[in-house]
Amino acid sequence: MAEKPKVIEKPDVLERPDILKPQAPAPLVAFPIEVVVPEGRQQTPAVGQRASRADGRLHGLGQTKYIDDMYFPNMLFAKIKRAGIASARIKNIDTKEAEAMPGVVAVITGRDIPCNSFGPSLKDQPVLADTRVFHAGDGVAAVAAVSEQIATEALEKIKVDYEVLTPVLDPLESLKLETPGVHAPSANIYGHKVIKKGDVEKAFAESDHVFEGTFRTQMVEHVPLEPYACIAQWDANGRVTIYSTLGRITLGRADVARTLGIPMSRIRIVATVVGGNFGGKNEIRAEPAMALLSKKTGRPVKCVFTRSEEFTSSTTRHPLIMDYKTGVTKQGKILGRKIRLVLDGGAYCSWSETTLGKACILSAGPYNIENLYAEAFVVYTNKTMTGAMRGFGAPQVCFAYESHMDDIAKALGIDPLEIRLLNAFDEGSLSPTSQKLHSVVVKESLLRAAKRFGWNGIGDGVGNGNGA
Amino acid sequence: MVNVTLRVNGETRSASVPPETTLLRLLRDQFNLTGSKLGCDVGDCGACTVIVDGQPVNSCLMLVGQVEGREVLTIEGLANADHLYPLQKLFEHFGSLQCGFCGPGVIMSAKALLDENPDPSTEEIRDALGGNLCRCTGYTKMIEAIKGASCILRGEEAPLVKSA
Amino acid sequence: MKSFEFFAAKDSSDAVTLLAQHAANAKVKIIAGGTDLLADLKFAAHGPDVVVDISHVDDLKNITLTEQGLNIGALVTHTQIMRSPLIRQFFPALVDAAHTIGAVQTRNLGTLGGNLVTAVPSMDSGPTLMALEAIVTIAGNGGRRQVPLNEFFVGPRKTILKPDELLAEIIIPKQNLGKPTHFLKFGLRKGQALALVNVAASFWVDWEKNVFLAPRIGLGAVAPKVIRAPQAEAYLEGRTISAEAMAEAGRVAVGDAKPISDFRASAEYRRHLVAVLTKRALESAWTLAQTRRLEGWNGQRNA
Structure with a gap:
């Protein structure tokens, strides 16, 4: 047991009586709420003006009404039972016990959906899984109850009888023709794109060096602060x-x-x-x-x-497996580049086709490459579906081609800035899909950035993991 | 059921709710104060931040039974019908909130900081906002607004951006 | 969250009584700050039948200097640790450790006792208290008992606490008051991050011989529970203070760690971190020892 206290220190809150003081609802210093209403038909200038967000004030006051802030009289609360299994056949769903629970008003399953498929391009996604589960986040039943608590508890009373199937989880396995189809009888490759320019094999033969590299990115969730x-x-x-x-x-x-x-x-x-x-x-x-x-x-x-x-159970960013092969001269000039992209599409198509196209078009990077072969596949796996996310595939390929450029520069002993200046787009350069580019400032931007963070070439230390 | 009586934004409020109810649910569902948001429900995102007895806390991590007799300040308690609170004014001015979902929590964290520290450094502001996630990544403008509000609360002129 | 019965304890004896009443025939959980407990209960398949709230128990909220040492009530929050003049004076390492926990909101709610009771191997309060050979007081219906913190942890999320007991206070023994200590945490980001590895190092200095005395190293997130690094401590004991010795102690500490690979880091990376962080914690503790000597602290073990 402790001895008698010598010095007693009160908790800090008690030392700070100001903290315990009731908070006055009205602030000491405040701004009168001014509302600027433009006159009717008045031309409000836009260019060169500072614009404030129309919704900024309500956001700050906590008065913006998001969906969860809305309530309607007599409203019920729903919860969705998730499969929790990557791939399975649903043999039976028993909802009787859940339906009998006090407070539960209705239960539905995939069989209640009149047309159980949708999607922005391919209609391959069920609202609720009916006969098959394609990924662990699939819903199998939905419960409406008088409170969220009851709806959540009712989910546990729903008994689902599954026949567990072997899931396809690796996109490279999924790419193989002998791998069972996630959505059999359809094949797992559900999108394909090729961009071909010049003769890439000839370019490799003429190159002083040919470099290869494989780059992978992970699945990324958007995590909007407001859940769906x-x-x-x-x-x-x-x-x-x-x-x-x-x-x-x-x-x-x-x-x-x-x-x-x-x-x-x-x-x-x-x-x-x-x-x-x-x-x-x-x-x-x-x-x-x-x-x-x-x-x-x-x-x-x-x-x-x-x-x-x-x-x-919402979409995520596509993980990509990116194989790069680049032929260069001794000086670092790119003569040819061959790329294979494999996009892990997850269980459903969602915005995969858009992502596939954009990733493929941008995969060569902002560089003048006469001989190019870029091929992209998107495949089904029994994982959370991937879809649209800022950039539609552009960040993934940027990570790959810029890492690849660094690797090449390092192997050749060239300044990574120099190799980019040597190859970067100019005004009027043609993109891989032969789009003539205007307002091209790649080199200017690189030089200005290098100056701003004090880049002085290899061995300067700035680039050695210290970050810009 | 748990009977709870506490002060919310200067008013005495009571409710009888199941014991597993969190302070956040009490505020939103019982008192209709929907300014505090449910973002993660496990104390990671800070969208539910309110000030309890002078200290910012995650209202999703307090049970109603624990707030008996406490003094709670929410985003709704900062302004009144005629006046904005300086933080709210400057968040509006600097365009600090984009989707706005993190806003009430961020402003409550900032308010608690300025109550204690009238002239915080950028580092201190960043530390105070460490428990408030903003996925629109608008922290720079929030920091500008918090610095501006600290000037006004100290009775100095805030460095506002002038219109062209 | 599953429903439960809720009881609020008025003081620590009331809390013990409530525990004794319910623990025999029901699953009971104690809620203090709630930052770990509620995050768990919201997704738990089987919740407790009874929750005993001790957040209003004021007699467990004091920071007191006693004959036994520095007594910190189990309900002292991380924020209170950061602001306590006594702790800031004697143990800045505890302040640093508290500062790395969660964020402002969770530090305002979360308590030192709660951090220990949760017994997560990556807890940030653990290594410093281990390096300071803390003792914990456990309150139960039959009275109070004290055990070294080292023996308090059993495994991941497991302590020696019986269902009807609660952690009452944490004591840093008198002989370690002011012992130069440093805490370091490596997380994937600054705020709201769990430690990949956290390390605390403490030692006294024999200024005449310039050697380490009573070196103590606490390691977190590298074993099923927070551990000491006995081999590294033995290596340093009585050894002349030098940069090389501290670097070698870091390497020796790797042998004391038994990290696993998980989604946050590989075991290999964690071993690397143990070596680096141990060395740096020793270096910083050494700097603190020198500063304190210049500032006129006794610089010796004062017991």
Whole structure:
């Protein structure tokens, strides 16, 4: 036991009576709220003016209404049961026990969806998995209850009988023709693009050196601070209003119409301020399921993803496996480059085709390369689907071609800045797809940046892991 | 059920809620104060930051039973019908918030910082915002706004950006 | 979160009584700051039946200098540690450790006791307290008992606490008051990061012989629990203070660590970090020892 205290130190809060003082609701110094309303038909100048965000004030006051901030009388709360298995056949779903729970108002499964497939390009994604589970984040049933707590507890009462199947997880395995199809009988390669220019093999033969490198990037989640949310309200006239965090409402409306089997004219989608999108809220998720729950219960239904659902059941950035082969002269001039990109598309197509195209077009980098062969594949795997995310594949290939350039410069003993200046686009250069480029300032930008962070060539120390 | 009575933005409020209810849920669902946001629900993102007894905390990590008798200040308690709080004014002025979802939490963290430290350095501001994630990556403008607000709260002139 | 019964304890004896009442026939969890507990309970398949809240228990919130040493109540928050003049004076390493935990919001809620009770191997309070040979007081229905912190941890998320016991205070023994100590953490970013490796080193100096006395090294995130580095300590004991000795002690400490590979870092990288951080922690503790000597601290073991 401790001896009698000698010096007693009170917790700091008590030493700071000011902290314990009740916070006055009215601030000491404040600004009067001024509202500037332009007169009717008044031409407001834009160029050269400082613009403030129209929504900035409400954001700061906490008054912006995001989807989860909305409430409708009699509203129900929905939760989605996730498969938790990468690949499986659903033999049976028993929802009876969940339906019998006090507070649970309705349960639906994939079999209740009139047309259970959607997608921005390929219609390969079910609203809720019905016969097959394609990735662990797939929903298999949705519950509407009087509280979120009850809905969550009801998920545990839903019994799903799975026949577990071997998942395809490696995109390079998936690329092989003998690998079983994720969406059999379809093959796993669901997008392919080739850009061919000159004769790359001849260029390699003429090169002083040929360098090869493989680069990989990981899956990235957008993590918008606002998780996905929607509220569906099916009215007695057979019209449905959906409040959603969706960024592309017209596209979403088409998908909702398709999956529910009703005309677009009966669907109204209301998008409010989105709490961060970054490409991750560009297609529907639970909207059709919520609409059906609302139809079944006659009450508004709200669904908000948990942070983990945001990771497992929304789109992510494509991981890429990028093989580069580049032939150069002794001086570092690129004569030819051959590239193979394999995009891990996850379980569903989503925006993969856009990503594939952009990654392939940009894969050679901002360099004049006469002989180029770039080939890109996107394949299905039993993983979280990948889709749109800022740059659509551009950041991944940039990481690869710039790392590759550094490797080449190092091997040749050339300043990494020099090798870029030697090869970079000029005004009027042609892109890999023969687009004539204007306002090209690559070299100027490089030089200015090098000057700004004090780059003095190899051995200067600036480039040795200290960062710019 | 747990009966709880606390002061929220200067008013005494009571509720009877299940014991597993968090302070965040109490504020949002019972008191309709939806300014505090649910971003992660595990104390990582800071979107739910409120000030309890003078200290910023994650309201998603406090149970209602723990806030009995406490003094809670939320984003709704900063301004009144006629006046903005300096932080709110300068966040608006500098365009510090993009999607805005992190905003209420960031402003509450900043308010707690300025209450304690009227003239924080950039490093101190960054430390104070360490528990507030902004995925639009707008920290630079937030720091400018917090510095500006600290000037105003000290009675000095804030370095505002002039229109062209 | 699963529902539970909630009881708020008024003081520590009330808390012990509540635990004794419920622990026999129900699963009980104690909530203090809640920063770890609630994050867990929100996703737990099976929650507790009873939650006993001790966040209002004021008699566990004091920082006191006693005959036994520096007593820190288990409910002292990380923020209070950072602001405490006593701790700032004697143990800046504890202040540094507290500062690396979570962020302002979690440091305002989270408590020193909670950090220890959670017994996560990467806890940031652990290594410094291990390097200072802290003792913990455990309160139970049958009274209080004291054990060295070293024996408090059993494994990942496991301590010797019985279901009806609670951690009451943490004591840094009198002989270590003011012992030069330094804490270092390596995380993937500054805020809200778990340690890949964290290290604390402490030692006294025999200024006449210029040798290490009672060197103590605490390592976190490299074993199932926070550990001491006995081989490195033995290597340094009585050895002449030099940069080479500190670097070698770092290399020896690698042998004391048993890290695993996970998604944050590989075992190999963690071993590398142990060597580097141990060396740097020793160097900084040495700087502190020299500064304190110049400032007129006794510089000797004062017990």
